[in-house]
Amino acid sequence: MDFLPNPESPRSNNSGGSSPNCSPKNLVSVASLSSAAAPAGVASSSSSSSSSSSTSSAAAGAAAPSLSRYESQKRRDWNTFGQYLRNHRPPLSLSQCSSAHVLEFLRYLDQFGKTKIHSHVCPFFGHPNPPAPCPCPLRQAWGSLDALIGRLRAAYEENGGRPETNPFGARAVRLFLREVRDVQSKARGISYEKKKRKKPPPLPHHHHQHQDPPLPPPPGAATA
Numbered sequence: 001m002d003f004l005p006n007p008e009s010p011r012s013n014n015s016g017g018s019s020p021n022c023s024p025k026n027l028v029s030v031a032s033l034s035s036a037a038a039p040a041g042v043a044s045s046s047s048s049s050s051s052s053s054s055t056s057s058a059a060a061g062a063a064a065p066s067l068s069r070y071e072s073q074k075r076r077d078w079n080t081f082g083q084y085l086r087n088h089r090p091p092l093s094l095s096q097c098s099s100a101h102v103l104e105f106l107r108y109l110d111q112f113g114k115t116k117i118h119s120h121v122c123p124f125f126g127h128p129n130p131p132a133p134c135p136c137p138l139r140q141a142w143g144s145l146d147a148l149i150g151r152l153r154a155a156y157e158e159n160g161g162r163p164e165t166n167p168f169g170a171r172a173v174r175l176f177l178r179e180v181r182d183v184q185s186k187a188r189g190i191s192y193e194k195k196k197r198k199k200p201p202p203l204p205h206h207h208h209q210h211q212d213p214p215l216p217p218p219p220g221a222a223t224a
Helices: 022-039 041-064 069-089 101-112 142-158 171-188
Strands: none
Touching: 069 101, 069 142, 101 142, 101 171, 142 171
């Protein structure tokens, strides 16, 4: 999930000074002539080496384990945050990153949010299903930010960061996420509290009636 725009691709310089022999048409014709003039033995060895290299690369690709959805998303999030640090003014290294920069990054992501957060003056404040559109802003949902911080916190330590200096686990970040959760819960009329699992009803106890042992026969009774 890339929130930042991709850097501009380098543009070709078409200003004066270029030689007509460097055009793509001329390059194609030179390559075709050189391949046609090459000896048959060289062409066959080149073909065999290219086929063997493609086979080995295909085998290596098949042997490489595919990343899970969580790992792929964590890698994209980490690359996005790294790009944000490089585009920062002044640019920041990972060792210079603090909880203040993490909060700045989270507020920056709000402009790409898709969740409607109603203001206090909006008639749909606290309405989970508003019947009509309103001009309230779109923000990043609390659940998305909370999951993002969890992935970046793990990626920070996987990339050499120490747990005790992890800016994504700082108290200021936890308080910010808690505030976002409370504000969005009231504005959207949605409870983010985890539902407690209902305990299964206790099994009914079967009370067995206590039966007294049979009385012994009276003495002197005739035996059959």
